[in-house]
Each structure stands twice: as structure tokens, then as C-alpha cells.
Amino acid sequence: xxxxxxxxNLNRLGTREPGIYGSMTLTQLEQRCExxxxxxxxxxxxxxxxxxxxxxxxIQSASEQGFQGIIINPGALTHYSFALRDAIAGQDLPVxxxxxxxxxxxxxxxxxxxxxxxxxxxxxxxxxxxxRLALEFFSDHLNATLERNDQVLPHPTRFA
Numbered sequence: 001x002x003x004x005x006x007x008x009n010l011n012r013l014g015t016r017e018p019g020i021y022g023s024m025t026l027t028q029l030e031q032r033c034e035x036x037x038x039x040x041x042x043x044x045x046x047x048x049x050x051x052x053x054x055x056x057x058x059i060q061s062a063s064e065q066g067f068q069g070i071i072i073n074p075g076a077l078t079h080y081s082f083a084l085r086d087a088i089a090g091q092d093l094p095v096x097x098x099x100x101x102x103x104x105x106x107x108x109x110x111x112x113x114x115x116x117x118x119x120x121x122x123x124x125x126x127x128x129x130x131x132r133l134a135l136e137f138f139s140d141h142l143n144a145t146l147e148r149n150d151q152v153l154p155h156p157t158r159f160a
Contacts, residue, residue: 001043002138003067004033004131005058007075008050013100020101022127029128036132040139052081059087059095068142070095071134078103078113089118094141096134097122 006026009016014025024032030046037044045067049055055074062070070093077084078097088095097115102125116122121137123130 001045001067002037002135003058003062003070004030004044004046005055005070005072005074006046006048007055007073007077008052009075010073011048011050020106022100024128029131032128033131033135036135040135042135042139042142044135052077052083056083056087059084059091063091063093067093069093069138071098071131071138072096072115072119073098073100074115078115080114082114085115085118088115094120094138096120096137098130098134099124100127100130101125
């Protein structure tokens with residue numbers, strides 16, 4: 001089961017700066033994530049909050065709730081939330097950072113991610129496809145872990 005977290009202002013997708021973020025709503029994005037996860041034979045739970053503390057609590061409790069990885073689009077918290085960074089660093093699940101827009105092609109303050117160093121990787125600027133790629137990574141990662149333990153699950157997609 002993969003936890004997909006979206007941070008501040010992502011509840012406004014579809015209406016907030018569509019020239020940057022597109023016209024897809026958060027509900028539509030979550031539905032796509034659920035569809036991709038189903039195809040990959042993964043469970044997924046999508047949550048969004050405008051409150052840093054709520055995101056911290058979800059991250060801190062993810063492992064004990066049975067999640068095997070976290071995909072996070074922290075929004076503006078990416079650039080200044082050391083609390084979010086510490087929450088990610090202080091738990092044992094792999095985390096992928098995802099951003100819809102290419103933050104490196106935008107305002108300079110967006111070029112720095114304080115959470116990047118404690119994440120497994122980042123997918124930036126590919127729109128909703130970034131979430132799909134993150135789910136594919138986790139599908140491969142979890143299957144590789146099972147294979148190391150001599151267990152194999154059906155797997156429809158593999159990275160080259």
C-alpha cells in the first residue's frame with residue numbers, strides 16, 4: 001500500500017494557475033492514481049492537507065499503518081519546511097518527491113528542496129505523469145524486495 005500525500009494549495013488544482021498546473025482537479029488526479037495503482041496491483045491511499053502538522057502526522061504513522069512507501073507533493077513546504085524534512089528522515093519508508101510543474105524553471109525560491117536530501121528521488125515537471133512514474137517505481141521496488149526474499153508477485157510493468 002502506497003500513501004500519496006498532497007500538500008498546501010493542491011486542493012485548488014484545476015482552478016489555481018491552470019497555465020502552470022493544468023486543468024485537472026485533485027479529485028481527478030487521485031482517481032488517476034487509483035487507476036494506475038490498480039493496474040500495477042498496488043494499493044494506494046490519497047490524502048491532501050493545507051496543514052503542515054497533518055502531513056507530519058500522516059508521515060510519522062505511515063509505517064505502522066502498513067504503508068510500504070510514500071509519494072509526496074509538498075507544495076510550497078518543499079522549500080522551507082524543516083519539520084517535514086525531519087519527519088521524512090525520521091521514518092523508515094522510502095519517499096518520492098513529486099511536483100507537477102518544473103520548479104527549476106520557475107521563481108528562484110522554488111529551486112531548492114529542503115526535503116530532497118531525505119527522499120529516495122524526485123520527479124519534477126511531468127504533470128500527473130510524475131505520480132504514475134512514482135507508482136511504477138514503487139511497484140518495481142516492492143517486487144524487487146519480494147524477489148530477494150524468494151517471493152514473486154505478478155508484475156505487469158518493469159523499468160528497462
